[in-house]
Structure formats: structure tokens, C-alpha cells
Amino acid sequence: MSLDKIFDIAIIGAGPGGIASAIEAKLKGIEKVIVLEKADNHSDMIRKFYKPGKRVDKDWQGKKFEFEGNVTFEECSKEEYLEQIEKKIQDAGIADKFKYNHHVYGVKKNSDGIFEIGADNELGVIQAKNVIIAIGRMGKPNKPSYKFPPKIRPRLNFNLDKVKPGEKVLVVGGGDTAGEYAYGLVDMDIGCDVTLNYRRPEITRMNPTNKEIVERYIKEGKLKAKLGVDIDHVEPVEDDEVTPPRVKIVYKDGSTDIFDRVVYALGGTSPVDFLKNCGIELNEWGEPIYNEETMETNIPGLYTIGDVVTSQGSIALAFNHAYRAIKDIAKKSK
Numbered sequence: 584m585s586l587d588k589i590f591d592i593a594i595i596g597a598g599p600g601g602i603a604s605a606i607e608a609k610l611k612g613i614e615k616v617i618v619l620e621k622a623d624n625h626s627d628m629i630r631k632f633y634k635p636g637k638r639v640d641k642d643w644q645g646k647k648f649e650f651e652g653n654v655t656f657e658e659c660s661k662e663e664y665l666e667q668i669e670k671k672i673q674d675a676g677i678a679d680k681f682k683y684n685h686h687v688y689g690v691k692k693n694s695d696g697i698f699e700i701g702a703d704n705e706l707g708v709i710q711a712k713n714v715i716i717a718i719g720r721m722g723k724p725n726k727p728s729y730k731f732p733p734k735i736r737p738r739l740n741f742n743l744d745k746v747k748p749g750e751k752v753l754v755v756g757g758g759d760t761a762g763e764y765a766y767g768l769v770d771m772d773i774g775c776d777v778t779l780n781y782r783r784p785e786i787t788r789m790n791p792t793n794k795e796i797v798e799r800y801i802k803e804g805k806l807k808a809k810l811g812v813d814i815d816h817v818e819p820v821e822d823d824e825v826t827p828p829r830v831k832i833v834y835k836d837g838s839t840d841i842f843d844r845v846v847y848a849l850g851g852t853s854p855v856d857f858l859k860n861c862g863i864e865l866n867e868w869g870e871p872i873y874n875e876e877t878m879e880t881n882i883p884g885l886y887t888i889g890d891v892v893t894s895q896g897s898i899a900l901a902f903n904h905a906y907r908a909i910k911d912i913a914k915k916s917k
């Protein structure tokens with residue numbers, strides 16, 4: 584299915600903030616809307632993190648909220664809340680706007696003022712005039728399926744923060760982040776011996792620039808490559824002279840190698856990384872700087888709402904943020 588067209592609004596995340604945005608947009612007569620959600624259903628955080636039967640409070644944690652917009656909910660149990668929300672989506676006639684199982688990695692504004700949404704390519708190129716980021720705060724980097732033995736955990740990382748000069752480092756992954764980490768470490772010129780491991784034999788998921796640099800560095804011998812083989816498991820080097828012990832990588836073909844550090848870049852981003860990737864200005868707590876009346880960030884047309892902008896979020900607050908953002912978008916589109 585290809586969706587190569589320009590949407591008026593692309594909404595990222597189908598939690599309370601994203602859902603309310605889609606409903607408010609419909610009420611304003613804005614039809615070209617897409618909601619991209621990485622899980623296989625809406626309200627995923629609530630489904631996963633609320634206990635069965637949990638009471639869903641309007642004034643969550645004692646903070647009083649009046650609903651500003653058209654989307655509200657009655658206090659009830661978790662299960663009833665999910666039913667209420669499902670009904671609201673159906674009644675608004677917008678269920679087809681929700682595209683599930685699509686993880687968004689970032690958003691870029693092109694020179695023509697149109698946003699391009701970085702997701703998998705299954706839906707084609709997704710472009711939008713406005714973007715609402717409603718990804719909450721629960722994002723985490725993806726982890727491999729094998730266990731991390733506690734002894735070597737400090738040496739198994741998800742970014743380059745802990746890499747020290749002279750280390751032998753394995754970067755795992757085949758996407759842009761993996762590529763940028765791998766050649767970035769070489770470019771830092773701090774004496775690291777860098778290997779890139781990707782389970783596929785060819786690099787296909789990187790953008791052309793990253794792919795070109797990675798392939799060139801491999802050819803020039805600046806970067807080692809271990810392609811076409813997946814890691815089976817990792818284990819501590821037995822009786823190693825350093826603490827914590829180094830990491831022994833055991834590949835699925837039976838080959839092994841030893842590294843000081845392993846950096847995983849397997850997709851999935853923390854909310855802060857996501858916002859940074861989009862070029863949004865953040866305050867010292869890693870929260871976006873935005874206009875409270877409109878929820879617009881420093882990038883015109885790019886809005887952040889719900890838990891991603893505040894550590895003290897609630898469903899009602901996310902609904903209100905959605906109302907403010909859509910009101911602003913509708914006003915500007917007139």
C-alpha cells in the first residue's frame with residue numbers, strides 16, 4: 584500500500600494525545616490526516632502499563648484539569664476507558680486514518696516547508712504540512728533477543744557516550760544510526776578499532792550518504808565489517824585480566840571475537856533522541872521548548888503534545904494539548 588501524497592497533518596503516536604488530535608482535526612473538517620503508531624493498536628501504553636481494572640482518574644495525581652476541547656472521558660476502569668476511546672474513534676469515522684505497526688524514527692522539514700516522516704518504507708514516502716509528535720515518554724531503544732549477562736552489562740551500550748579512546752568496539756545494526764556510530768567513531772580519531780556487524784550481507788537500510796561513507800571506510804580498511812551473520816549470544820571473557828571482563832561475541836556461524844565494548848543501534852529511540860533528531864530545541868531537562876498556547880515548537884508546523892512535553896502528564900492534559908495544536912493548525916490553514 585503506498586500513500587504517496589501530502590497530508591495536512593501527520594500525527595505520531597496513538598495514545599490519548601494522538602487520538603484526541605485526530606478527532607479534533609476531523610471536527611475542524613481537516614480530512615487529510617494520518618496517525619502512525621508503532622504498536623498494533625491505539626492506547627498501547629495504557630493497555631501495557633495500567634493494571635487490569637485500574638480506575639482511570641480525570642484529576643490524575645491530584646492535579647485538577649478542565650477539558651478545553653471536544654474530547655473528554657468519564658472516569659471509569661481501564662477496560663471501560665479503552666471501550667470509550669474505541670467508540671470515539673469509530674463515531675468520528677477516523678479508524679482508517681490509524682496506521683499501526685509503523686515506527687517513526689524522526690521528522691525532517693524540507694526546504695519546500697513540507698515535512699518528511701522517517702518511517703519504514705511500506706507506506707511509501709509520507710509527507711505532511713504539519714506534524715504532531717505525541718509519542719509519550721515510554722520509548723526505549725530496541726534490544727537484541729539474547730540475554731545480557733550482568734557481569735558485562737556496563738560494556739553493552741545503546742549509544743557512544745561510554746566509549747573510551749583506544750577501545751575495540753563492535754557496532755551492531757544496519758540502519759542509519761548504526762552507520763553514523765560506526766563511521767563517527769572512526770572520524771573521532773581516538774584510536775578505536777571499530778567493527779560493524781549487521782545480520783544481512785549487504786547494507787540496504789541506510790540513506791545513500793551513510794551507505795556510501797560506510798562502504799568506502801570498509802574498502803579503505805578504516806572500518807571492519809562482519810556482515811551477513813547474526814550474533815547468537817554474548818558472554819564474559821573467562822578469567823579476563825580487566826574488570827568488568829571484556830565481551831566475547833559468539834556469532835551464529837560459530838565464529839567468535841572479543842571486544843571492549845558493544846554498541847547496539849537496532850532502532851527504537853528514546854523520546855529525547857527522537858526530539859533531537861527532529862531538530863527541536865530542548866530545555867535542560869530534555870523537554871521540548873514550545874508555545875503553551877499552541878504547542879508549536881521552534882520549528883513552525885511541528886507540534887509536541889502530551890507526556891513528551893511534561894513529566895507530569897495526564898490523559899486530560901494530553902487531550903487539551905491536542906485541542907490547542909489543532910486549533911492553531913486550523914487557524915493557520917485558513
Ligand SMILES: Cc1cc2nc3c(=O)[nH]c(=O)nc-3n(C[C@H](O)[C@H](O)[C@H](O)COP(=O)(O)OP(=O)(O)OC[C@H]3O[C@@H](n4cnc5c(N)ncnc54)[C@H](O)[C@@H]3O)c2cc1C
Nearest residue numbers: 596598599600621639640643687718719889890896897898
Ligand atoms: C501506570 C500509570 C497509570 C496512569 N493513570 C492515569 C490516570 O488514572 N489518569 C490519567 O489521566 N493519567 C494517568 N496516567 C498518565 C497517562 O497515561 C499519560 O499522561 C497519557 O497516556 C499520555 O498520553 P500521550 O498520548 O502523551 O502518550 P502515551 O499514552 O505514552 O502514547 C504514546 C503513543 O505513541 C506511540 N509511540 C511512541 N514512540 C513512537 C514512534 N517512534 N513511532 C510511532 N509511535 C510511537 C506509543 O506506542 C504510544 O501508543 C497513568 C500513567 C501510568 C504509567
